[in-house]
Amino acid sequence: MATFRIxxxxxxxxxxxxxRQATGVSVQGLLEEALRExxxxxxxxxxxxxxxxxxxxxGQVAAFSIERPLTAQVVIRALNARLPDxxxxxSAEEMPATFHARFGARAKTYRYRxxxxxxxxxxxxxxxxxxxxxxxxxxxxTAARLVEGVHDFAAFQSAGSDVHTTERxxxxxxxSTTEDTEDTEEKxxxxxxxxxxxxxxxxxxxxxxxxxLVCYEITGNGFLRHMVRAMAxxxxxxxxxxxxxxxxxxxxxxxDRGRAGPTAPAKGLFLxxxxxxxxxxxxxxxxx
Numbered sequence: 001m002a003t004f005r006i007x008x009x010x011x012x013x014x015x016x017x018x019x020r021q022a023t024g025v026s027v028q029g030l031l032e033e034a035l036r037e038x039x040x041x042x043x044x045x046x047x048x049x050x051x052x053x054x055x056x057x058x059g060q061v062a063a064f065s066i067e068r069p070l071t072a073q074v075v076i077r078a079l080n081a082r083l084p085d086x087x088x089x090x091s092a093e094e095m096p097a098t099f100h101a102r103f104g105a106r107a108k109t110y111r112y113r114x115x116x117x118x119x120x121x122x123x124x125x126x127x128x129x130x131x132x133x134x135x136x137x138x139x140x141x142t143a144a145r146l147v148e149g150v151h152d153f154a155a156f157q158s159a160g161s162d163v164h165t166t167e168r169x170x171x172x173x174x175x176s177t178t179e180d181t182e183d184t185e186e187k188x189x190x191x192x193x194x195x196x197x198x199x200x201x202x203x204x205x206x207x208x209x210x211x212x213l214v215c216y217e218i219t220g221n222g223f224l225r226h227m228v229r230a231m232a233x234x235x236x237x238x239x240x241x242x243x244x245x246x247x248x249x250x251x252x253x254x255x256d257r258g259r260a261g262p263t264a265p266a267k268g269l270f271l272x273x274x275x276x277x278x279x280x281x282x283x284x285x286x287x288x
Contacts, residue, residue: 117211
């Protein structure tokens with residue numbers, strides 16, 4: 001029995017999310033169907049993060065064990081031959097049997113994409129939230145930095161979530177735009193060193209019509225349900241001038257979801273990367 005870790009990318013538009021559901025097509029379900037055909041038995045796939053319906057991934061990580069003796073390169077080719085074009089396995093690596101894609105993850109990076117302009121390109125409509133009208137980017141940057149650190153993020157959690165604790169550590173929370181550099185998604189974002197290989201359709205600089213691509217990127221040791229989308233919606237409230245930057249900190253301290261901004265649409269959210277191994281905290285004191 002061999003255990004594999006795979007990194008995959010997917011366009012989440014037409015899926016019910018990562019996790020298999022009673023109805024609808026899920027990314028996990030597609031992988032398990034492909035592996036059933038490949039290994040001639042039921043295979044359970046575990047993902048690092050459970051992306052919601054309509055959310056995309058550039059670097060989701062998953063793990064599974066198979067009985068058939070295959071190399072990592074054969075696993076990549078075999079799965080991609082059985083998966084729809086909207087899901088691609090980018091890499092595979094054989095791991096110890098103890099490897100767990102979810103519980104072994106130490107940090108995740110998400111990116112939320114906002115098209116800020118009068119007209120949104122039809123080629124971007126599946127991958128960004130169109131927000132017309134001026135946005136105060138400096139105010140958004142200031143507000144974004146206020147959530148860095150160890151905090152209780154209950155104010156940005158969707159109702160009905162069942163978690164042991166709503167405390168999380170956010171190591172990086174940044175706003176950037178195509179006005180910062182030629183290509184914000186390749187040069188300007190500093191939360192991750194993940195090799196994006198972003199398709200041209202997902203890059204800034206080709207928005208046209210005087211618009212800009214605004215990206216919110218956030219890295220943390222864990223995220224609550226709809227947390228990044230609620231934060232993106234709140235940052236847009238700041239950018240529109242409806243709230244001052246320090247309001248973000250007040251919402252965080254309130255632990256009240258009703259005080260935060262709206263939940264941004266799923267289509268603008270990407271799981272960029274998952275980090276394993278030792279990750280030193282920027283905020284938690286080290287043991288003596």
